Amino acid sequence: MPDMNGRVVLVTGAASGIGRATAACLAEAGAGVAMVDRDGPRLEETAAAIGTTGVGQPLAVVADVGDEASIAAAVASVLSRFGLIDGVATCAGIFDPEDLADIEKVELATFDRVIGVNLRGTFLTLRAALPHLGSGSSVVTVASTAGLRGHGFGPAYTSSKGGVISLTRLAAVQYGPRGVRVNCVCPGATAGEGMGAAFADPSTAESVSADLPLRRVGQAGEIGATMMSLLSAETSYVTGQVIAVDGGATVR
Numbered sequence: 001m002p003d004m005n006g007r008v009v010l011v012t013g014a015a016s017g018i019g020r021a022t023a024a025c026l027a028e029a030g031a032g033v034a035m036v037d038r039d040g041p042r043l044e045e046t047a048a049a050i051g052t053t054g055v056g057q058p059l060a061v062v063a064d065v066g067d068e069a070s071i072a073a074a075v076a077s078v079l080s081r082f083g084l085i086d087g088v089a090t091c092a093g094i095f096d097p098e099d100l101a102d103i104e105k106v107e108l109a110t111f112d113r114v115i116g117v118n119l120r121g122t123f124l125t126l127r128a129a130l131p132h133l134g135s136g137s138s139v140v141t142v143a144s145t146a147g148l149r150g151h152g153f154g155p156a157y158t159s160s161k162g163g164v165i166s167l168t169r170l171a172a173v174q175y176g177p178r179g180v181r182v183n184c185v186c187p188g189a190t191a192g193e194g195m196g197a198a199f200a201d202p203s204t205a206e207s208v209s210a211d212l213p214l215r216r217v218g219q220a221g222e223i224g225a226t227m228m229s230l231l232s233a234e235t236s237y238v239t240g241q242v243i244a245v246d247g248g249a250t251v252r
């Protein structure tokens, strides 16, 4: 496990699934963790479950990543508590079942809602946090294998994740000269409690697994461990990369 002592990482979408697992890994490795989510009660419960580490209790900040003022205020709260931010993990995201249709059948409101969290929310989080990141800092965005393939997860979700991948590469180029690394993780089917609930269902997991080289779905902790590695100094020469954590799905 990388040593994260002394690092302060802001994790969005931290109340559930991949964000929660990332926050838990980071806290265990000694990082100061600022957990951001729009679901206040669940966020408090998750922060309490992580408990006090060497650097104290995680900070729980209720914020909507798609709202400019809300995420800016969240970043200000993190700076006020910890005095710095040197890691950002953008895990907040949504999937809307109404998006699971051919392009011509998807309502504009559905498209805007999904883009508003997944792409606009990632942009707003990066825009608020990047000015505070110094040399040695690391950002990890979360896209999806849907951003790499046209495998049918809906036009809004697919294009939101493609946008996150492109934004990540651009951020790596723009902020590399300041010593800030920016990488993107693309999870495949990952069991969890929110968006990953379907893959936690044994019969769905079994049918999805049949097509995967590793023959099983992923666990949120496996994505969290990859996120933490990219946030740590162990990967100090890795930037602008898009890393699928998908049991080999995208090599087919």
Ligand SMILES: NC(=O)c1ccc[n+]([C@@H]2O[C@H](COP(=O)([O-])OP(=O)(O)OC[C@H]3O[C@@H](n4cnc5c(N)ncnc54)[C@H](O)[C@@H]3O)[C@@H](O)[C@H]2O)c1
Residues within 6 Å of the ligand: 012, 013, 014, 015, 016, 017, 018, 019, 036, 037, 038, 039, 063, 064, 065, 066, 091, 092, 093, 094, 117, 121, 142, 143, 144, 145, 186, 187, 188, 189, 190, 191, 192, 193, 194, 195, 196, 199
């Ligand atoms: N689970 C999977 O199979 C899978 C696969 C590929 C990509 N992903 C991506 O991983 C990320 C996390 O997915 P997950 O499975 O952990 O989902 P999840 O539903 O368990 O967690 C998402 C969290 O984001 C929060 N959130 C949603 N909108 C928000 C907003 N506007 N502001 C702040 N918080 C908000 C939710 O409250 C929730 O706590 C998402 O970006 C998702 O697209 C997941």
